[in-house]
Amino acid sequence: MFTGIVECIGTVLEYNPYDDSESGGQGISITIGNAESILSDCHIGDSIAVNGVCLTVTEFDNGSFKVGISPETVKRSNVASWIQGAKVNLERAVSQDVRFGGHYVQGHVDTVANIVSREPEGNSIIFGFQLRDQEYFKYIVEKGFICIDGTSLTVTKVNELSNGGAFHISMIKHTQDNVIMPLKSIGDEVNIEVDLTGKIIEKQILLTLENQISKEDSTLNTMITNIIEEKVKNFLDK
Structure with missing residues (x-):
């Protein structure tokens, strides 16, 4: 379980489409660096959310870690864009002494969305998104939670499907300085995890x-x- 509060920004060091090492599991593996601040208490098998995707650590050292990627994850998320040098949001799974500052995030990405607009508003940025898979649009409500690339955000506006099917968030300056969204351009993909509460209801x-x-x-x-x-x-x- 995660909170959607990004702890640090890592860098993809290697994307291996077929890693036959023991830690690679004969599948896709990704090695991520610049992660020193979240690896001091790391263990093999720990969960780390990478751009909102819950992944299992199979190998690590002081500054980097490796994770395996399943075909299902590739289909659901924007993992294919994690080329060498790409920046990614990182968050460790919650522990008993973590303040719950975001919202309940599973790290189970539902789909991706494209950035369709980006407008300044004071020192904030208003981002607009459209989902690839419209069946998840029903779970997105104004003032509700949404997790975008692993960042817990509040939906500020929803244009119904009959009016383009876009939704918007407002990102404050502090968040801009600590997540990768401001590095992205219109048309880029982001990972989306809708609020679990709507699915349960x-x-x-x-x-x-x-x-x-x-x-x-x-x-x-x-x-x-x-x-x-x-x-x-x-x-x-x-």
């Missing part, structure tokens, strides 16, 4: 409705039956 509502519909004597079916009977009675009485 939707799932519970669907399960409850399915359970109610499947039982003839359920409260829902009884209510629907009563409404239909009342409508039929009113129609026949006319």
